[in-house]
Every structure is written in structure tokens, then in C-alpha cells.
Amino acid sequence: MVHALETVHGLLKPDGRLIDIHPSGEPPPFIVRSGERSEIAGWLEETDDFIEYRQAEAALTQAVSDRLFTVERRSTFLFNLYADTFAELSAYLEANWSDAVIPSDTAAHAKALQKTARGKTEVLLREQVWISRLRPEHR
Amino acid sequence: MAIQIDPEGNEIAALLDLAGDFTGKNVLEIGSGDGRLTWRYAGRAEHVIGIEPNADKMSLAEKNMPASLRERVEMRVQDLLQFAAEMEALIPPLRFDLAILSWSL
Numbered sequence: 001m002v003h004a005l006e007t008v009h010g011l012l013k014p015d016g017r018l019i020d021i022h023p024s025g026e027p028p029p030f031i032v033r034s035g036e037r038s039e040i041a042g043w044l045e046e047t048d049d050f051i052e053y054r055q056a057e058a059a060l061t062q063a064v065s066d067r068l069f070t071v072e073r074r075s076t077f078l079f080n081l082y083a084d085t086f087a088e089l090s091a092y093l094e095a096n097w098s099d100a101v102i103p104s105d106t107a108a109h110a111k112a113l114q115k116t117a118r119g120k121t122e123v124l125l126r127e128q129v130w131i132s133r134l135r136p137e138h139r
Numbered sequence: 140m141a142i143q144i145d146p147e148g149n150e151i152a153a154l155l156d157l158a159g160d161f162t163g164k165n166v167l168e169i170g171s172g173d174g175r176l177t178w179r180y181a182g183r184a185e186h187v188i189g190i191e192p193n194a195d196k197m198s199l200a201e202k203n204m205p206a207s208l209r210e211r212v213e214m215r216v217q218d219l220l221q222f223a224a225e226m227e228a229l230i231p232p233l234r235f236d237l238a239i240l241s242w243s244l
Contacts, residue, residue: 001244004219004240004244005244007219007220007223008169008219008238008240010223010227011167011223011226011233011234011235011238012234012235012236012238013234013235013236015236016234016235016236016237016238017158017236017237017238018237018238018239018240019154019157019158019237019238019239019240020239020240020244021150021153021154021239021240021241021242022240022242022243022244023242056244059244060244073157075153075156075157077149077150077152077153078147078149079145079149079150080145080146080147080149081142081143081144081145082142082143082146083142083143088142089142092142129150129153131153131154131157132157133157133158
């Protein structure tokens with residue numbers, strides 16, 4: 001990953017900038033919403049992707065320590081996936097996030113919350129994502 | 140309801156906040172996937188190259204690219220090392236104002 005950052009460094013103009021976007025590596029919660037009420041049904045289980053996201057963070061730290069880049073700004077945002085039902089959301093994850101593992105108790109809890117809720121519900125998966133702006137250093 | 144991905148637009152808002160004005164910029168997006176993020180900023184940039192090693196995702200991107208962006212967005216099935224080697228071989232080598240590592244580091 002540090003090698004990838006070195007490669008990107010070489011592709012930038014001297015006054016160019018790199019924006020890195022990657023999830024925090026913390027398992028994202030499944031949230032069932034009904035009206036104003038939100039309840040966490042459980043979390044997506046740790047997958048290889050989460051390990052890679054933490055490695056990405058370590059690679060950035062290393063690149064800064066090696067004076068390849070300087071972090072100019074950094075912030076986080078929430079990235080939400082919404083579905084009407086838990087089944088719909090899990091089918092989407094199965095098709096698009098092959099590494100995703102949904103614990104059976106989380107699935108059962110989410111379905112129960114939807115079943116017992118009054119009125120319309122929706123299910124969301126909420127990831128916390130890091131975004132950083134980096135300036136290339138020229139050693 | 141179909142799956143809605145970041146309907147609040149938090150990702151593009153954070154990108155515009157950190158990257159600033161895209162006007163006149165040559166942008167490289169690494170891991171451009173199906174173009175989900177690309178379409179949201181490309182209209183402001185001078186030129187965008189998206190690279191994505193997954194051919195299925197790239198095929199979706201080609202299919203879904205808005206007609207208004209076809210002049211300024213170039214999508215390639217390529218990994219970063221291949222792409223960098225190709226840019227280095229150009230005379231002069233092509234360099235970018237902005238590179239975006241889009242969930243791909």
C-alpha cells in the first residue's frame with residue numbers, strides 16, 4: 001500500500017493533491033428506522049475488507065512518516081446504504097460485497113424490529129469513512 | 140424501494156469540501172468502480188481518467204456514463220502500476236492536478 005502511495009506521488013504535478021477516501025475499518029451497524037425512532041440491530045462482522053482498511057490507514061501514516069506526503073486536512077463522513085427491508089439490504093450486500101458477513105442474530109434482530117414496528121420502516125447500513133487531503137512532498 | 144446509496148450526498152460533499160474547486164483540473168480517480176462518485180464531480184473538472192481493475196464494474200461505468208460527460212471522462216480497465224508505467228512512457232510524462240484514491244488504497 002505504501003508502494004501504491006509512492007506510485008501516486010509520481011503521477012502528481014508538484015503542486016497537485018491526493019484525496020484518499022477509505023472506511024474507518026470499524027464494523028458498520030445495521031440500523032432499523034421507524035419514524036423518528038432508530039435502533040441498532042447489530043453489526044456487519046469483521047471481514048478481510050476491514051483489515052485492509054486498517055492497513056490503508058497504517059500505509060498513510062507510514063507515507064507521512066517517510067515524508068512522502070503531508071496531511072493538509074482530514075475529516076470523516078457517514079456513508080449510508082438504505083433499503084426497505086433487511087432481506088433487500090442483505091441481498092444487495094451478498095451481490096456487491098462478497099466479503100460481507102451478517103451474523104444470524106443480527107439478521108433475526110433486524111427482522112424482528114421491522115416486524116414489530118408501527119408504520120413504515122427502513123433499514124440502513126452506516127459506515128464511517130475517512131477522507132484526507134495530502135500534499136506531495138519533494139525530498 | 141431500490142437500494143439507495145448515500146442519498147444524503149455526504150461523500151460528494153466531503154470531497155468537494157476537501158478538494159476545493161475542480162475547475163480546470165486534470166483528475167485521476169483510482170478505483171473508479173461503476174462511476175458512482177465520478178459522475179458527481181466530473182462535470183466540474185477539465186478532464187478525468189478513471190482506472191478500475193475490475194472489468195465488470197468498468198463495464199457498468201461505461202454503460203451508465205452520462206452523455207454530457209463522455210467528452211471529458213475516460214474510463215480504463217487498468218491497475219495503478221500499469222497506468223503509471225503508461226503515463227511515464229509519454230513524452231512528456233502525464234501528471235495530474237488531483238488524484239483520488241476512491242476506497243481503493
